[in-house]
Amino acid sequence: MKLIDRYIAEVGKRLSLVKGRADIEKELRSTLEDMLEDRAQKAGKSADEAREIELLKEYGTPDQVAATYDPHPYLIGPRMYPFFIKILQIVFFAIAIAFAVTTGIEIVTQAPTLAGREFVRAIGHGLGGIISAAVAAFGNIVLIFAILERVVPNKEFKLDDEKEWDPASLMKEPEPTEVKPWEAILSIVFIFIALSIFNFNSQILGIYTFADDQWISVPVLSDAFFRWLPLMNIAWVAEIILYGLLLRSGRWDLPTRLVSIGIKIFQVVIAYLLFIGPSIFAVTTESLSLGGHLDPEAVKILGAIAQHGSPILMGFIIFVTIIDIIKTVYKLITQRSNS
Amino acid sequence: MANNESLDNVVLELRRGVIVLAVLSQLNGEQYGYSLLKLLSDQGLEVDQGTLYPLLRRLETQGLLESVWKLEEARPRRYYVISAEGKKLLPKLKKEWAGIVSTMEKMLA
Incomplete structure (x- = not known):
C-alpha cells in the first residue's frame, strides 16, 4: 500500500486550503482500498503493486483528484465577477481623472519652461503614471476579491439575477437607507484622487x-x-x-x-x-x-x-x-x- | 474528431444534470462511496469517482445527505444516507424530472 499512501499524501498536499482535508484523505484511502480489493478479487489475484499502479493511473493524477474537491477552482467566481468588473471600471476611471488632474497641474505650473519635447515628456510621464497606477490598482483589487471570494459565504453574496426584482420599485420614493450610485461612485473617485495625490504626487502640494x-x-x-x-x-x-x-x-x-x-x-x-x-x-x-x-x-x-x-x-x-x-x-x- | 468531442461534452453535461437525482434516489439506505458507485453502475449510470465524491460532500453541506464513519472489515468507511430535508426534496425532483422527460419526448418525437 506504499503507493496509495504516497498518492494520498500528494493529493493532501494540494488540498491544504480545502476544508475537511483529513476527512477527504480518509475517504480517498477507503475508496482506493475498496477498489483495489475488488479488482484483485475479480482477477483472482493479490493486490500487488502492479495493480496499485493500474488503479492509481485510472483514478487520475493527484492534481486532477485534488481539483475536484476545490470549492473555488477560480480566482474570482461568477458571483463576485460582475461586482469586480464594476469596481474595476470605477477605479480605472478615477485613476484616469486623478492623473489628468495631476498632469494638468504639472503642465500648467511648469508651462513657461515646457516646450516641445518637455511638453510631450510631461504627457508621457502622466500616461506612464496612469498605466503603472492601473496595474497596481488591478493587482490590489484582484487580491481583495480573491480573498472575498473565499471568505464571504455564498448566501451573503448572490448574483443580481438571483435577486427578486419588482418593477414597481421604480415608482418608489427614495428611502433613507438608499444609497445613490453616483454618490458612492463620486466618493470612490475622490478617495482615489486623494490616494493618488498623497501617495504618488505629493510634490504638487505646494505654494507656487x-x-x-x-x-x-x-x-x-x-x-x-x-x-x-x-x-x-x-x-x-x-x-x-x-x-x-x-x-x-x-x-x-x-x-x-x-x-x-x-x-x-x-x-x-x-x-x-x-x-x-x-x-x-x-x-x-x-x-x-x-x-x-x-x-x-x-x-x-x-x-x-x-x-x-x-x-x-x-x-x-x-x-x-x-x-x-x-x-x-x-x-x-x-x-x-x-x- | 471534433464532432466526437462535442458529443462527449454534451453527453457529459446531460449526465451531470441527472446525477444529483440518481444519487438521492439511491440513498434511502446507507451506502458508502464505492458501493454507491457500483450501485449506480449496475443500473447503467456510470459516474466518475472524481464527480461522485465531491458531489456527496456538497449534498451533505447542503443538508440533503447525512454521513457517518463506520469501521467495517478493518477499514473505516463513510456511509451516506438521504436526510429528512433530502427526503422532502426528492419527490419534487422526481416530479420535475418526469415533466422534463415528458416535454423532451414530445419535442423529440
Whole structure:
C-alpha cells in the first residue's frame, strides 16, 4: 500500500486550503482500498503493486483528484465577477481623472519652461503614471476579491439575477437607507484622487510663486503628515471597499453602518495623532521668504496659519467626524426601531 | 474528431444534470462511496469517482445527505444516507424530472 499512501499524501498536499482535508484523505484511502480489493478479487489475484499502479493511473493524477474537491477552482467566481468588473471600471476611471488632474497641474505650473519635447515628456510621464497606477490598482483589487471570494459565504453574496426584482420599485420614493450610485461612485473617485495625490504626487502640494521665468514651489505638508499616511491609506482603502459594497447593495444596512462607524472612529484616531503631534504643515515664514518673491505680508499670514493651523484643522476634523459618527449611530437606531 | 468531442461534452453535461437525482434516489439506505458507485453502475449510470465524491460532500453541506464513519472489515468507511430535508426534496425532483422527460419526448418525437 506504499503507493496509495504516497498518492494520498500528494493529493493532501494540494488540498491544504480545502476544508475537511483529513476527512477527504480518509475517504480517498477507503475508496482506493475498496477498489483495489475488488479488482484483485475479480482477477483472482493479490493486490500487488502492479495493480496499485493500474488503479492509481485510472483514478487520475493527484492534481486532477485534488481539483475536484476545490470549492473555488477560480480566482474570482461568477458571483463576485460582475461586482469586480464594476469596481474595476470605477477605479480605472478615477485613476484616469486623478492623473489628468495631476498632469494638468504639472503642465500648467511648469508651462513657461515646457516646450516641445518637455511638453510631450510631461504627457508621457502622466500616461506612464496612469498605466503603472492601473496595474497596481488591478493587482490590489484582484487580491481583495480573491480573498472575498473565499471568505464571504455564498448566501451573503448572490448574483443580481438571483435577486427578486419588482418593477414597481421604480415608482418608489427614495428611502433613507438608499444609497445613490453616483454618490458612492463620486466618493470612490475622490478617495482615489486623494490616494493618488498623497501617495504618488505629493510634490504638487505646494505654494507656487512665479518668478524669473520659472515656478518656485514650497512644500505644504510636513513629514509629520506623511508619517501617518499608511494609516490614512488603510482608512481610504476601507472606505473604497465600503462604498463598493454600498454600490452593489444599493442601501445602508447594519453591517455597512457598523463598518462606516468603525472607519470614522479610526479616522478620529488618526486625526488625534496628528493633533497631538508636530504641525502637518511644512510651510514656515523662513521657507516662504527664501525665494523672496512673495509679499512679506502674505508670508507673515501664511506662516502664522501654518504654525497654528495644524491643531485647529485637526480639532475641526475630529469634531466634524464625531458629529458624523453620532449621526450614523442615530440613523442606525432609528432605522432599527422602525424596522 | 471534433464532432466526437462535442458529443462527449454534451453527453457529459446531460449526465451531470441527472446525477444529483440518481444519487438521492439511491440513498434511502446507507451506502458508502464505492458501493454507491457500483450501485449506480449496475443500473447503467456510470459516474466518475472524481464527480461522485465531491458531489456527496456538497449534498451533505447542503443538508440533503447525512454521513457517518463506520469501521467495517478493518477499514473505516463513510456511509451516506438521504436526510429528512433530502427526503422532502426528492419527490419534487422526481416530479420535475418526469415533466422534463415528458416535454423532451414530445419535442423529440
